[in-house]
Amino acid sequence: MTTLTKNKISELILNQAPSFNSFPQLREKGRTITLGNGLPASKDEEYKFTSISKKLEQTLDNFSLSKKTVLDLNLIQSHLFEGFDGDLLVFNNGNYEKSLSSVNQTGIEVSSLNDSMPVSLGTIAKTEKDPFISLNNIYFEDGIFIKVKKNHKIDKPVFFLFFNKANQGQVISPRILIEVEENAEVSFLENTISLDESPYLCNVVTEIKVGQNAHVHYNRHQSENRNSIVVNNFETDIHRDATFTSVVISLSGDMVRNNLTLNLLDSGCEGNMYGLYLLNGKTHVDNHTNVDHTKPHSESNELYKGILADNSRGVFNGKIFVRQDAQKTNAFQQNNNILLSDDATVNTKPQLEIWADDVKCSHGCTTGQLDEEALFYLRARGLSKDQAKGMLLFAFAGEVLEHVSDESFKKYLTDIVQERLGSNF
Amino acid sequence: MLVIKNLHASIDGAPILRGINLEVKAGEVHAIMGPNGSGKSTLASVLAGREEYEVTEGEVLFKGKDLLALAPEERAREGVFLAFQYPVEIPGVSTTNFLRTAVNQVREYRGLNPLDAVKFLSVMKEKMKLVEIDQKLMSRSLNEGFSGGEKKRNEIFQMAMLEPTLSILDETDSGLDIDALRIVSNGVNQLKSSETATIVVTHYQRLLDYIVPDFVHVLFNGRIVKSGTKDLALDLEEKGYDWIKEEVKAASV
Numbered sequence: 001m002t003t004l005t006k007n008k009i010s011e012l013i014l015n016q017a018p019s020f021n022s023f024p025q026l027r028e029k030g031r032t033i034t035l036g037n038g039l040p041a042s043k044d045e046e047y048k049f050t051s052i053s054k055k056l057e058q059t060l061d062n063f064s065l066s067k068k069t070v071l072d073l074n075l076i077q078s079h080l081f082e083g084f085d086g087d088l089l090v091f092n093n094g095n096y097e098k099s100l101s102s103v104n105q106t107g108i109e110v111s112s113l114n115d116s117m118p119v120s121l122g123t124i125a126k127t128e129k130d131p132f133i134s135l136n137n138i139y140f141e142d143g144i145f146i147k148v149k150k151n152h153k154i155d156k157p158v159f160f161l162f163f164n165k166a167n168q169g170q171v172i173s174p175r176i177l178i179e180v181e182e183n184a185e186v187s188f189l190e191n192t193i194s195l196d197e198s199p200y201l202c203n204v205v206t207e208i209k210v211g212q213n214a215h216v217h218y219n220r221h222q223s224e225n226r227n228s229i230v231v232n233n234f235e236t237d238i239h240r241d242a243t244f245t246s247v248v249i250s251l252s253g254d255m256v257r258n259n260l261t262l263n264l265l266d267s268g269c270e271g272n273m274y275g276l277y278l279l280n281g282k283t284h285v286d287n288h289t290n291v292d293h294t295k296p297h298s299e300s301n302e303l304y305k306g307i308l309a310d311n312s313r314g315v316f317n318g319k320i321f322v323r324q325d326a327q328k329t330n331a332f333q334q335n336n337n338i339l340l341s342d343d344a345t346v347n348t349k350p351q352l353e354i355w356a357d358d359v360k361c362s363h364g365c366t367t368g369q370l371d372e373e374a375l376f377y378l379r380a381r382g383l384s385k386d387q388a389k390g391m392l393l394f395a396f397a398g399e400v401l402e403h404v405s406d407e408s409f410k411k412y413l414t415d416i417v418q419e420r421l422g423s424n425f
Numbered sequence: 426m427l428v429i430k431n432l433h434a435s436i437d438g439a440p441i442l443r444g445i446n447l448e449v450k451a452g453e454v455h456a457i458m459g460p461n462g463s464g465k466s467t468l469a470s471v472l473a474g475r476e477e478y479e480v481t482e483g484e485v486l487f488k489g490k491d492l493l494a495l496a497p498e499e500r501a502r503e504g505v506f507l508a509f510q511y512p513v514e515i516p517g518v519s520t521t522n523f524l525r526t527a528v529n530q531v532r533e534y535r536g537l538n539p540l541d542a543v544k545f546l547s548v549m550k551e552k553m554k555l556v557e558i559d560q561k562l563m564s565r566s567l568n569e570g571f572s573g574g575e576k577k578r579n580e581i582f583q584m585a586m587l588e589p590t591l592s593i594l595d596e597t598d599s600g601l602d603i604d605a606l607r608i609v610s611n612g613v614n615q616l617k618s619s620e621t622a623t624i625v626v627t628h629y630q631r632l633l634d635y636i637v638p639d640f641v642h643v644l645f646n647g648r649i650v651k652s653g654t655k656d657l658a659l660d661l662e663e664k665g666y667d668w669i670k671e672e673v674k675a676a677s678v
Contacts, residue, residue, distance in 0.1 A: 377513040380473050381527040381583060382501035382534070391526070395517025395566075 030137025107152025143175030
């Protein structure tokens, strides 16, 4: 038995992982932690319902970093949603493609990580927080650094468009760092396109600093191929009087794990987390969210909703942490699920840790079937069973979709969801 | 229009209707009265197609068709309308969008062109007057946060929009104050014609002051035990149901 690795998967990974000269400290730390801890085992509380190591072992055989694939403007054009108007950032297997991107708005600066070498990389999403952050530290080749400058309101959205396709390696490792300076405002959109059906691990780390009184909206659409394993570590530091809103719409993939962490670092912060997962087949989506209230007078709102068919599985774990200092905190959390089949599963767990005594916190979760009485009511007015079902499910999902900040992107997502719900799912 | 023959129905194996016979012709208003638990609402539910009820015997013909063979939505499209005793609140579904889908579904079935948005809104405005329903309610989620009276008015408003041939009002008067009752009854009366028929299921004679029935039937233990004119309703108001129960008991001895 080797003393170096915890499990077989981390041995495989460490043998096949790339080696880069940039960001030496981060790389080293990633390597040390991965060597020491390995990837999460099933007894790991944080990954209890999501046996990701097993899934990786079963699905992938080449843990080398995937090389770039061929992208051209026509392909990119075909994946822009109708009405898109904004800055475009194209990623090729996790690497920023400057020549295929276009950034024209003033107040926003975009560079590759290797060009700009930001010292703050890895200071928000700390290496030791999650095994997949360590892994990303080892694997990311280059990434992107975005700076939104002080007092600038960026009118049009900034659209991340990721193209993924395993190419001589099955690991894709995007790395994003965003700094939004004081009083700035910006809205990000994100879409990931799988170029074929082959399996891969896409392991993303996104770090965002939301400066004082800045306002940031981040909308993500997750519809990767049915063999993909996706891990997202998305962490934001939110400073005084700043607002951050996350919307995540998860529609497909083999196994998806989203870690979303909002650090409300000061007073007057507002953090909002909205999620919708529409799952069928064997798709497994796990949303782990974490909001940390550290100072008085901050607010967080959270609403995650799921509709699950077939053998799909949803996991929701919502942690709210209210520190002793964080008096007058308002924190709300809600998770609602509709199961459309007997074989679909949901594991939901609110986790509240409250150390202050003058706070308002509430949480609730429901899991059930479609309301039969409502279904009959609609049918008694002439709607077919499918129509009535679609209407009820869409109403359920709509509560999350309405939080998408860009109207065209909202329309794009709404159409996809509506089509899914109108058909036999 | 509607012929019910020897209808038996049960829920979870417990028989509720034990042989109902009733004929309703176009232009008629029938009131179905009876004590609690006599099967009034079950009859309304079975006619509308609620799936929890199992029809164990008998048949129902609607305009010559086997009504019981049709799905609830097909019955609605054929022209059967049930005004719910407890209208369901449906968050996230706007009343207007829902009604437009319903109206066009029904129109399509009847071989009519769908109403476009403009035409639909003008029809809606016109029908809203019938039940004095507030425009504001129309942009809200279906029945969500509506008062009891608003919910019942919304039922009659939907009835006006869908133009059924047979309307079944299931205790539409329960819980209404006199003003609301007047408004709801007014709506129903204005929608009456020589081609349509109405079945009014009620617990109280009061409603029949406003919607005057041609026939009154008393349901007891799952059977119609007495039929008469509107005078029967007045008798019931005065004497209650006990004398009917006595009569039934005497007859069965």
